[in-house]
Amino acid sequence: MAFEPKPMLPGDTFDAARRFAEASALKLARLHDPAARAAELATQWAAVLELGWAGTLVPEACGGAEGTLLDLAALAEGAGSAGLALPLAATCAVAPTLLAGQDALLADLAAGRLQPCIVLTGLSAEAGRLSGRAVGVETPPAPSHALVAAGEALYLLDLAGIGFTRHERIDGRLTLDLEVQGVPATLLHADAAALIRRARDLGALLTCVEAVAAMGTLIQQTIGYLLARQQFGAALASFQALRHRVAEMYVAYRNLTGLVQAALAEPSWQNIAFAKLRLGEAGRFVAEQAIQVHGGMGMTEELPASRLARRVLMAEFEYGDRHAQAARLLAA
Amino acid sequence: MDETAELAAFRAEVRDFALTHCPPEIRAVVAANGKLGRKHWAPWQRILHAHGWGAPSWPREYGGTGWDQRRRHIFDEVLAECDCPPQYHHGLRHIGPVLIEFGTAAQKARFLPGILNGEEWWCQGYSEPGAGSDLASLKTRAVRDGDDYVVNGQKLWTSHAHEADWMYTLVRTNTEVKRQEGITMLLIPLSTPGIRVREVRTIDSWHHVNEVFLEDVRVPAANRIGEENKGWTYGKFLLDRERLGGANVAPAFRFLERCRELVARQLAGPAHALKREQLEYRLLLAEAELRGARELGKAAVDAVMAGRPLGLMPSELKLSTADTVQRIGAIALDAVGERVATRFRPVDGSGPNAEVEDIEWVQNFMYLRAKTIFGGSNEVQKNVVAKQLFGM
Numbered sequence: 179m180a181f182e183p184k185p186m187l188p189g190d191t192f193d194a195a196r197r198f199a200e201a202s203a204l205k206l207a208r209l210h211d212p213a214a215r216a217a218e219l220a221t222q223w224a225a226v227l228e229l230g231w232a233g234t235l236v237p238e239a240c241g242g243a244e245g246t247l248l249d250l251a252a253l254a255e256g257a258g259s260a261g262l263a264l265p266l267a268a269t270c271a272v273a274p275t276l277l278a279g280q281d282a283l284l285a286d287l288a289a290g291r292l293q294p295c296i297v298l299t300g301l302s303a304e305a306g307r308l309s310g311r312a313v314g315v316e317t318p319p320a321p322s323h324a325l326v327a328a329g330e331a332l333y334l335l336d337l338a339g340i341g342f343t344r345h346e347r348i349d350g351r352l353t354l355d356l357e358v359q360g361v362p363a364t365l366l367h368a369d370a371a372a373l374i375r376r377a378r379d380l381g382a383l384l385t386c387v388e389a390v391a392a393m394g395t396l397i398q399q400t401i402g403y404l405l406a407r408q409q410f411g412a413a414l415a416s417f418q419a420l421r422h423r424v425a426e427m428y429v430a431y432r433n434l435t436g437l438v439q440a441a442l443a444e445p446s447w448q449n450i451a452f453a454k455l456r457l458g459e460a461g462r463f464v465a466e467q468a469i470q471v472h473g474g475m476g477m478t479e480e481l482p483a484s485r486l487a488r489r490v491l492m493a494e495f496e497y498g499d500r501h502a503q504a505a506r507l508l509a510a
Numbered sequence: 511m512d513e514t515a516e517l518a519a520f521r522a523e524v525r526d527f528a529l530t531h532c533p534p535e536i537r538a539v540v541a542a543n544g545k546l547g548r549k550h551w552a553p554w555q556r557i558l559h560a561h562g563w564g565a566p567s568w569p570r571e572y573g574g575t576g577w578d579q580r581r582r583h584i585f586d587e588v589l590a591e592c593d594c595p596p597q598y599h600h601g602l603r604h605i606g607p608v609l610i611e612f613g614t615a616a617q618k619a620r621f622l623p624g625i626l627n628g629e630e631w632w633c634q635g636y637s638e639p640g641a642g643s644d645l646a647s648l649k650t651r652a653v654r655d656g657d658d659y660v661v662n663g664q665k666l667w668t669s670h671a672h673e674a675d676w677m678y679t680l681v682r683t684n685t686e687v688k689r690q691e692g693i694t695m696l697l698i699p700l701s702t703p704g705i706r707v708r709e710v711r712t713i714d715s716w717h718h719v720n721e722v723f724l725e726d727v728r729v730p731a732a733n734r735i736g737e738e739n740k741g742w743t744y745g746k747f748l749l750d751r752e753r754l755g756g757a758n759v760a761p762a763f764r765f766l767e768r769c770r771e772l773v774a775r776q777l778a779g780p781a782h783a784l785k786r787e788q789l790e791y792r793l794l795l796a797e798a799e800l801r802g803a804r805e806l807g808k809a810a811v812d813a814v815m816a817g818r819p820l821g822l823m824p825s826e827l828k829l830s831t832a833d834t835v836q837r838i839g840a841i842a843l844d845a846v847g848e849r850v851a852t853r854f855r856p857v858d859g860s861g862p863n864a865e866v867e868d869i870e871w872v873q874n875f876m877y878l879r880a881k882t883i884f885g886g887s888n889e890v891q892k893n894v895v896a897k898q899l900f901g902m
């Protein structure tokens with residue numbers, strides 16, 4: 179029996195999220211036109227909100243599920259295992275962390291009335307007005323607001339009437355670029371530095387969970403391909419150079435899994451930073467090697483493994499890449 | 511007391527014990543990255559045993575401590591932090607578990623106490639000149655003669671044979687069958703007539719490994735583990751335990767910290783800024799990997815304690831730690847660089863360069879190359895992992 183990844187957080191939540199993400203990936207794989215992809219993502223996002231995922235961490239009193247970080251991580255792991263191209267970490271972890279204590283907004287978030295993108299860098303505030311340029315901000319298909327960290331303060335910016343351009347990331351997720359000059363925004367917290375750091379850390383942790391799950395599937399698909407593909411009259415899986423490469427990918431994946439599990443058990447910023455740092459190394463290695471051992475097929479968009487590889491590559495850059503994490507750890 | 515407080519109290523107890531009972535001259539050797547031999551390990555083992563802590567990894571009825579995985583982890587961690595030597599592996603972690611699992615009552619009674627109190631010293635006679643990675647091709651022959659086996663052949667790379675009392679060894683007892691089915695495990699006293707131990711110097715110029723020649727060596731059949739021709743099973747069980755050695759990453763973390771101090775001390779000042787930053791970054795990457803391995807190690811210890819199959823864990827652990835530790839050694843080599851590389855000296859400290867500060871780092875770097883070679887090389891581990899992953 180060939181390799182099958184074992185989830186860190188098995189159970190119904192994982193299974194449901196995984197099924198959802200697999201179905202999503204199948205539909206998106208057939209769509210190449212950006213507008214058609216965005217429309218499909220909007221349909222899927224509506225389904226995610228319908229399922230109540232946005233309220234996973236929101237208190238029951240605000241209409242949420244009042245779940246634990248592990249409940250959310252199980253969702254992220256299932257979704258990540260098929261590379262779901264929707265902003266789970268941002269909406270389900272970062273947003274509710276930033277909105278802690280703001281019951282009305284939390285209720286809106288859980289109900290899908292508030293659909294924020296998260297702007298952590300690029301904008302600054304003066305006298306309650308925001309200015310600056312934020313690029314590549316991951317976003318739900320139809321963002322209603324931006325939660326903006328400006329210096330140590332946290333603002334809510336209503337996006338109605340604000341122009342932005344849309345893009346697609348290398349992993350097929352939607353982003354926006356935003357440029358504003360002195361637009362008024364609601365101050366949520368003047369002294370939100372700790373809250374912002376925490377939110378960013380949880381975003382990084384959930385990203386690690388998604389990425390490690392994607393790496394598991396990627397290795398599984400790579401093994402499947404090498405078993406099936408024949409060259410020189412034999413399965414590629416019989417060549418030691420490739421077998422060793424896959425063993426190295428597996429060990430990198432297992433080692434990262436250990437770090438992510440440690441960070442889930444004790445989500446200190448250091449544990450998260452070490453996991454994210456290692457994701458930079460291990461994720462890049464697994465993605466690159468998966469592409470390499472697929473040969474020409476690895477270069478095609480059509481191949482599910484290539485799409486997962488792009489997801490893993492992208493994950494490094496969310497919520498602080500390896501150098502950002504290293505800088506933090508070295509400064510501590 | 512709640513759990514957390516209990517564990518904190520346990521940590522304090524171990525620390526207090528380590529600092530008051532582990533002889534300062536032994537801790538000084540560890541702190542200076544010095545080489546360890548029987549003269550350091552054995553007294554420490556005796557002290558641990560006298561305190562009831564001789565064998566944390568053994569079942570309680572054989573002298574184990576009955577600690578759970580977390581306590582064992584804390585124990586390893588604190589001892590490493592206090593620069594106590596890690597416990598000598600060949601008795602405690604290698605042949606000990608084999609005796610417990612497969613030994614007769616008489617063998618357990620004869621051998622376990624000497625391992626526990628550190629009075630008897632063991633070494634491993636597996637590898638031969640013609641049998642390295644392909645261990646099953648070993649040729650050292652044992653022929654039954656009355657109540658004895660008569661052993662002829664040669665072992666190679668036998669670590670610590672020159673200071674050991676006993677060698678657990680794999681020998682060939684049947685040449686007619688599939689190679690793995692003709693191997694037997696024997697326990698041989700190194701004082702037996704017909705045994706000659708010859709030093710082999712390693713690239714760190716340390717006397718650590720040996721050649722062991724066996725000529726008409728008579729070994730009582732009572733020193734056989736389990737059944738004749740079943741030695742491969744016991745030998746592999748032992749090798750799995752050996753690779754689980756990577757589960758104790760605490761000494762590696764201590765090594766990393768020492769290297770970090772070296773980098774800070776050696777490369778202070780603006781002239782070295784780029785190099786210092788690069789080495790600090792490489793240290794962080796190594797630390798991240800060790801932290802990942804630490805979790806794999808905890809899971810492996812849990813599995814051993816619950817009697818669950820280990821699967822790929824021993825190989826994962828070895829592959830997750832061996833070259834990381836090598837990388838730390840390489841960072842240290844870069845830190846001391848030319849200053850020390852030009853001052854090589856024998857590991858016993860003799861010669862004109864005995865006083866050069868940090869000189870051990872060069873020897874460490876060289877010694878550490880062995881990490882990916884012994885105990886089943888990294889390439890062999892990758893074969894094992896791939897076989898499982900591909901199902902072929």
Ligand SMILES: Cc1cc2nc3c(=O)[nH]c(=O)nc-3n(C[C@H](O)[C@H](O)[C@H](O)COP(=O)(O)OP(=O)(O)OC[C@H]3O[C@@H](n4cnc5c(N)ncnc54)[C@H](O)[C@@H]3O)c2cc1C
Nearest residue numbers: 634635636637642643667668669880883884885886887889
């Ligand atoms: C410092 C040190 C201490 C040791 N202590 C002991 C000891 O106490 N007791 C003991 O019994 N042994 C000991 N060993 C021996 C050790 O276990 C062997 O060196 C090891 O098993 C490798 O065997 P070899 O040296 O014959 O190398 P070889 O098997 O000749 O291998 C040479 C190279 O080929 C690679 N290779 C081999 N087979 C394959 C394959 N199928 N696919 C891909 N690559 C392959 C290896 O990885 C290696 O890189 C020690 C070795 C060292 C260096």
